[in-house]
Amino acid sequence: MTIDLSDKYKPFFKQFLAHIAPYEIVLYGGAMYSGKTRWLCADIIRRAIDYPGSQAAIIRRNMPSLKRSTLRTFLQLIDDRIIRRFNQQDMYIEFKNGSIVFFMEANEQKDPEFFKFGGVELSFLGIDEAQEVSEKALLALLPKLRHLPRGYKHREDLPPNFFRVNLTANPAPGWVKEKFVDNPVTENSIYIAATVFDHPYAPKGWLEKQKKIFGGNEVLWRRFILGDWSVVYDESAWLLFDPKWIEESLVDEDDEQEGDNDIWLGIDIARVRDKTVIAKMRGNRLIGFETYMNVRADDIINIIKRKINDDGVLPGHIAIDAIGIGASIIDMLEGEGYEVLRFFAGRKPLDTGEIREKLGAENEIEFANLRAQAFWMLSRSFQNGEIEIVKTIDELDFLKNELLAIKYKGERRIQIEDKEKIRSALGRSPDYLDAFVMAYFAKYLSNEIKSLVVL
Ligand SMILES: Nc1ncnc2c1ncn2[C@@H]1O[C@H](COP(=O)(O)OP(=O)(O)OP(=O)(O)O)[C@@H](O)[C@H]1O
Ligand SMILES: [Mg+2]
The missing domain is CATH 3.40.50.300 (P-loop containing nucleotide triphosphate hydrolases)
Incomplete structure (x- = not known):
């Protein structure tokens, strides 16, 4: 036949x-x-x-x-x-x-x-x-x-x-x-x-779009778009997130509207003249961002309280960047009885059974700080196909661009390139990614607190 x-x-x-x-x-x-x-x-x-x-x-x-x-x-x-x-x-x-x-x-x-x-x-x-x-x-x-x-x-x-x-x-x-x-x-x-x-059937505009996402990184361009194997040992290609993992994490829609107990927020608080970004995840699926320009601390506190009181998000599922203004926002929320999670990038990494189990054979790896650990774990979850990103998110191309700007150093002790360098490479702050990492890592922070309470 x-x-x-x-x-x-x-x-x-x-x-x-x-x-x-x-x-x-x-x-x-x-x-x-x-x-x-x-x-x-x-x-x-x-x-x-x-x-x-x-x-x-x-x-x-x-x-x-x-x-x-x-x-x-x-x-x-x-x-x-x-x-x-x-x-x-x-x-x-x-x-x-x-x-x-x-x-x-x-x-x-x-x-x-x-x-x-x-x-x-x-x-x-x-x-x-x-x-x-x-x-x-x-x-x-x-x-x-x-x-x-x-x-x-x-x-x-x-x-x-x-x-x-x-x-x-x-x-x-x-x-x-x-x-x-x-x-x-x-x-x-x-x-x-x-x-x-x-590929004679590649859609028009595809290459142009990739150019933007790759942000002018010549080495990445050669490697992933031209298929050039000679650049794979180049240091500037030590990416934490492979563009393929990102493409393959995309899903059409957030089809499970139930399971609201599994909503996690990560909040990157504005610095000077900057924007505040909230990333929202359902389990391991990134379902959206909210961006607020030029808001003051008390506006942000009100936004967060609305998330808790009106949308039913648990305070213990909200991770907030605990540096600068973020720290005082967390203090004020706590003063009003909202026990949110503190994401303090520079603190020592978490050391819970859950994390060791998740890292599996890699549990010997050390991390320079909590930020390095959170980024590394997110990258592993991407690689394992556990992360989903709803592809209709408006800020998706910004997020891809930010993910591809993150580089790391070290094999035994992982360090993420510092923020200033990332900022100068991107020409802006990686605000969407920072919020996303916090939303992703919130569950590990909350489980750490639970494990401390049990002790
Ligand atoms: N012979 C073909 N005729 C028409 N369309 C094709 C053909 N080969 C591939 N395509 C289309 O091109 C796109 C890319 O193909 P495919 O997914 O096989 O690429 P790939 O090299 O595996 O990409 P990736 O690196 O993202 O895994 C798909 O939309 C696919 O349907
Ligand atoms: Mg393929």
């Missing part, structure tokens, strides 16, 4: 090259938005159709990002003509011809030995965003490439290069670069470079 995918997908030239490349391992890697994921999914679908009874796995570091991004692309390419069922419980898709595609996460932090892959046998393997996955995962999976499709009894009967590994990646330091990009052709592997200019 041959079903043409062409109404859903017509590869452009680079994608075509990557499809036909006669190698066991093909890395199609480089720029963001250059059609890599679509290539990976289409390639596996094509093979699953051509070889009834074959088995494939599509892998990413985390299930949430896999579902939000890779799987969505996959589903756009198929329909009921070829699919028997999609088992969302066990995350696999069965084709009418008996082929199966499994969707799996490969997170070394959760499953260091990749026991999860124990029983699988595969014909084809796709790892999307391979730079986020450890090399160990690929090494654990390569020997699993031994599943024969229907009608084949012996490996020797299969066509050459039947077993196939498709990798996609964005430029990043690590094994993908060392193994494949730095050795672009070997006996069994090839690296094909992806750039945005290969």
